Amino acid sequence: MTSALIDQLHATGYPVTLDALHRRVWSGEFVPAPAGYVAASVTALPTAEPTPFARFGLAVAPWPGRAVPTDVAARFASGLLDLHRAVLRRALDQAVRHLGERNSEGTSLLAKQLVQAQLADVAMGLREDEVMPPERRSGDRAARWRTHQRLVRLGRAVLYLFGASGFLVDGPAGELYLAEVTGNIYLHPGTEESDA
Amino acid sequence: MPELLDDTLQALDGFCRDVSGDFRELGRLLDRDPDVIGEYLDRPGVRLSRFVAIPPRYWTGPEAPANLVGVLRTVLGQSVAWERLAYGDPNVWLASPGPALSGGVIDVLATPAQADRYYQRLVAEPLHTFFGLTEPAKGSAATELETTLTPADDGDGWILDGEKCYIGNGARAQFGVVFCRRAPGLLGIEAVLLDCATPGFSGELLSTVGLRGARISRMRFDRVRIPAENLLGAHLPATRRGLYGVTQVLYRARPTIAAMALGCAQAVCDYVRSQRRTLAGYDRLHLEDVVDRIAAVRLLIHRSAADVDRGVVNSHRLGAAKARAARLSEEATLLAARLLGPAALVEHPWLEKIYRDVRAFEIMEGTTNLHRMSVFRGVLKNTFLTASEPPGNGHATGH
Numbered sequence: 001m002t003s004a005l006i007d008q009l010h011a012t013g014y015p016v017t018l019d020a021l022h023r024r025v026w027s028g029e030f031v032p033a034p035a036g037y038v039a040a041s042v043t044a045l046p047t048a049e050p051t052p053f054a055r056f057g058l059a060v061a062p063w064p065g066r067a068v069p070t071d072v073a074a075r076f077a078s079g080l081l082d083l084h085r086a087v088l089r090r091a092l093d094q095a096v097r098h099l100g101e102r103n104s105e106g107t108s109l110l111a112k113q114l115v116q117a118q119l120a121d122v123a124m125g126l127r128e129d130e131v132m133p134p135e136r137r138s139g140d141r142a143a144r145w146r147t148h149q150r151l152v153r154l155g156r157a158v159l160y161l162f163g164a165s166g167f168l169v170d171g172p173a174g175e176l177y178l179a180e181v182t183g184n185i186y187l188h189p190g191t192e193e194s195d196a
Numbered sequence: 197m198p199e200l201l202d203d204t205l206q207a208l209d210g211f212c213r214d215v216s217g218d219f220r221e222l223g224r225l226l227d228r229d230p231d232v233i234g235e236y237l238d239r240p241g242v243r244l245s246r247f248v249a250i251p252p253r254y255w256t257g258p259e260a261p262a263n264l265v266g267v268l269r270t271v272l273g274q275s276v277a278w279e280r281l282a283y284g285d286p287n288v289w290l291a292s293p294g295p296a297l298s299g300g301v302i303d304v305l306a307t308p309a310q311a312d313r314y315y316q317r318l319v320a321e322p323l324h325t326f327f328g329l330t331e332p333a334k335g336s337a338a339t340e341l342e343t344t345l346t347p348a349d350d351g352d353g354w355i356l357d358g359e360k361c362y363i364g365n366g367a368r369a370q371f372g373v374v375f376c377r378r379a380p381g382l383l384g385i386e387a388v389l390l391d392c393a394t395p396g397f398s399g400e401l402l403s404t405v406g407l408r409g410a411r412i413s414r415m416r417f418d419r420v421r422i423p424a425e426n427l428l429g430a431h432l433p434a435t436r437r438g439l440y441g442v443t444q445v446l447y448r449a450r451p452t453i454a455a456m457a458l459g460c461a462q463a464v465c466d467y468v469r470s471q472r473r474t475l476a477g478y479d480r481l482h483l484e485d486v487v488d489r490i491a492a493v494r495l496l497i498h499r500s501a502a503d504v505d506r507g508v509v510n511s512h513r514l515g516a517a518k519a520r521a522a523r524l525s526e527e528a529t530l531l532a533a534r535l536l537g538p539a540a541l542v543e544h545p546w547l548e549k550i551y552r553d554v555r556a557f558e559i560m561e562g563t564t565n566l567h568r569m570s571v572f573r574g575v576l577k578n579t580f581l582t583a584s585e586p587p588g589n590g591h592a593t594g595h
Contacts, residue, residue: 035539052227052548055403060542104337114565149534156526163335164362164559167412169403177405177552180533181541188538191472191479 005086014087014175015041015057018182021079031076032063033186053181056174060185078138080186084151084179085129088158091172092122095161118161125154141189148183155179201498205276208264212280215240219284220546226287226409227549230401231368233291233409237322241281245292246322248277249299254315271448272501275455279494282459286553287409289456290364294318297327297364298373300445301387305429305437314389317371324365326372328390328415329442332361336562338375338385338442343417345376345386354422356388356396359415362559366413367399373428374417375438385438389426396420406552450514450561451501454521457557458497460550461490461521461528467547468532479535486528493520512574515567522557522564529554 009017019041022030030038030045037060038045045059053060068076096119099109109115129137129150138144155176159166166173201209219241225232236242247259248268260268267273281289295302295318302314317323334340343358356376360366371391378386390397396418404412429437465487469475475483496517503510529551533540541548558564574580 033539035537035542037539037542051542052545052552102333104334104340114569118565152530160558160563160565163563164330164412167362167404167406167555167559169405173405173555181548184533184541185539188534188540191535191537 005082006090009083009086009090009175013057014083014178016043017083017086018058018080018178019044021076021083025075025079026068026072029066030063031068031072032065034073034190035185035188036062036064037185038063039182039185053178056169056178058178058181060181074138077141077144077187080179080182081138081144081147081151084148084155084183085126087172087175087179088122088126088151088154091155091158091176092119092126094172095119095122095158098162098165115161118157122154122158122161125150125157129154141187145187145189148187152180152183201276204263204267205273207261208267208273209276209280211261211264212241212244212277213283215244216281216284216288217241219281219288223285223287223409223553224545224549226285226291227406227553230287230291230408230411233288233293234322237293241284241288242292245281245289246294247319248274249295250315250318251303251311254319256319270501271451271504272498275451275497275501278452279455279459279462279497282456283463286456286460286550286556287407290407291409291411293322293324295325297445297449298325300448301327301373301428301441304444305387305432305441307431310389310425310428314371323371324369326363326366326369326413326415327445328360328363328366328372328374330360330362332359332414336566338439339382341375341377341385343374343376345378345388345422348421352421353424354388354427356390356417356420356422358417360417361414362402363413363415364410366411366415367401368411368413369399375442382439383434383437385442387428387438387441388422389428390417390420390422391426394420394422405555406549407556410556412556446561447504447509447511447514450518451497451504453557453561454493454497454518455501457518457521457525457554458490458493460554460557461486461525464525464528464532464547464550464554465490467544468535471536471544475535482531483535486524486531489520489524490528493517493524497521510574510579512570512577512580515562515570516580518557518561519564519567519571522554522560525554525557 022040025031030040032038039058039060042054042057042059045061048059048061051060099115102109136143137147159173159176218239222236247255252265302311329338330336331341334342346355348355356374369392373387374390375385375387378384397420398416400414402412402414429441465483468483500514500517532547533551536544541551571580
């Protein structure tokens with residue numbers, strides 16, 4: 001994950017950054033998921049049937065047809081995980097700012113031990129992900145799914161730090177939700193392997 | 197349903213199951229447009245949601261079977277009912293007109309004349325109300341709230357200034373209760389009735405990830421005049437007014453919110469079973485683990501609710517029940533999205549909706565972190581876990 005990805009996310013939001021990932025890994029084509037769907041921004045898929053995801057700027061459309069080369073699918077899946085990490089990293093920074101601006105009982109929320117411990121939990125989880133050996137991090141579909149599940153749990157943990165604002169579409173909750181949804185569409189290894 | 201429920205409570209559960217048969221359909225519609233509830237006011241479940249928190253003496257006809265009217269006024273009864281209604285869909289009750297939490301404030305703080313005025317208005321028309329406690333900078337910390345109530349310069353009532361955030365129905369309600377500060381300190385907190393047509397009031401609907409039927413809102417008060425007769429609790433001693441009203445309402449509401457979360461968790465597990473009838477191995481183990489914990493948390497909720505009905509409040513255990521239920525509902529949806537396979541959130545629209553909806557329970561009635569701190573205090577005081585407590589028996593009391 002690069003700071004450029006975080007900057008891009010900041011500038012354009014999750015759906016448009018997802019569009020860029022499509023273009024980057026498969027010569028400008030949309031990469032369909034194994035389950036036969038494409039997820040992209042509502043701008044990129046203007047004719048897609050409306051779904052509940054549209055409120056978040058995401059379109060999901062059935063995509064029958066061309067098979068995806070294995071290396072393209074793997075690069076796209078790894079790119080999705082990088083995007084999820086970028087959302088998380090941005091959310092952590094936002095959480096620190098948010099908590100620093102909030103006061104309770106005369107002190108900053110950042111000074112509360114419970115809050116500090118929760119922030120540390122999230123940071124440790126991200127660090128663990130950073131140093132994970134590549135084959136265990138994204139070596140195959142099962143590894144990528146396990147990584148996705150860990151990132152989802154970290155996302156929920158970081159949102160708990162935002163209180164009620166962690167339930168608003170605008171902000172980290174909306175982007176983390178999209179990372180969960182795209183992972184569910186693209187990274188799920190199938191029910192037979194889901195315990196892997 | 198739970199093993200500890202007597203015949204009346206089981207009958208209540210069955211009644212709520214009957215009237216909530218269309219809640220999945222209504223919930224789907226509310227997720228698209230939260231205001232659509234106005235078109236379904238005659239549905240039995242919506243009608244029950246509207247009238248259940250109105251004292252039966254104000255009803256103009258039978259709104260529930262006679263044998264269930266009494267138990268519907270108890271916290272245990274409401275916990276049973278809310279779990280079953282949320283099993284259908286958690287949005288419908290929250291989107292429905294009626295007193296909701298503000299009615300609890302009226303019951304504790306209003307004079308008989310104020311209560312008559314409030315409830316008669318709600319019986320006459322399907323109106324929405326709000327419970328204005330949480331603030332943008334202070335969350336639901338009632339002791340720290342900053343919205344002010346000052347005497348009007350002309351001596352005619354009061355002036356309300358400030359802001360509330362994350363208030364259910366705040367931007368759609370016709371009236372409700374606002375907690376505010378008249379003076380420094382714990383005894384300086386008051387509750388007032390606010391009519392939303394009053395100049396200086398504005399409400400804005402917030403876009404939330406889920407539970408859109410709750411119509412979570414931001415509200416602003418810019419020199420809003422409050423008539424003297426709308427100050428609640430003026431006839432009561434200072435120790436029984438604003439803050440006391442807040443805590444009494446929240447103690448009564450907490451088990452019911454926990455029960456709603458639990459109803460959703462149970463619904464998700466049942467949905468998974470209906471879709472994958474042959475779960476095996478770790479899949480089955482993980483699902484059964486969640487089902488085990490649902491059963492345990494249900495007992496925590498029912499015991500806490502029964503305690504509140506007896507006037508005995510262990511706030512640490514009350515908060516723990518809500519915190520565990522909220523997290524369990526999230527875990528159930530995460531597990532379901534895994535067990536139902538690739539693109540489950542696309543191919544199972546109900547799951548996708550409830551997956552978003554249950555996230556609200558984390559922030560309703562205090563976040564899990566707040567309750568964790570309360571549990572910690574309970575552990576230190578030895579009122580959370582009691583080593584000497586006989587298994588299956590009552591538990592320690594304390595605050």
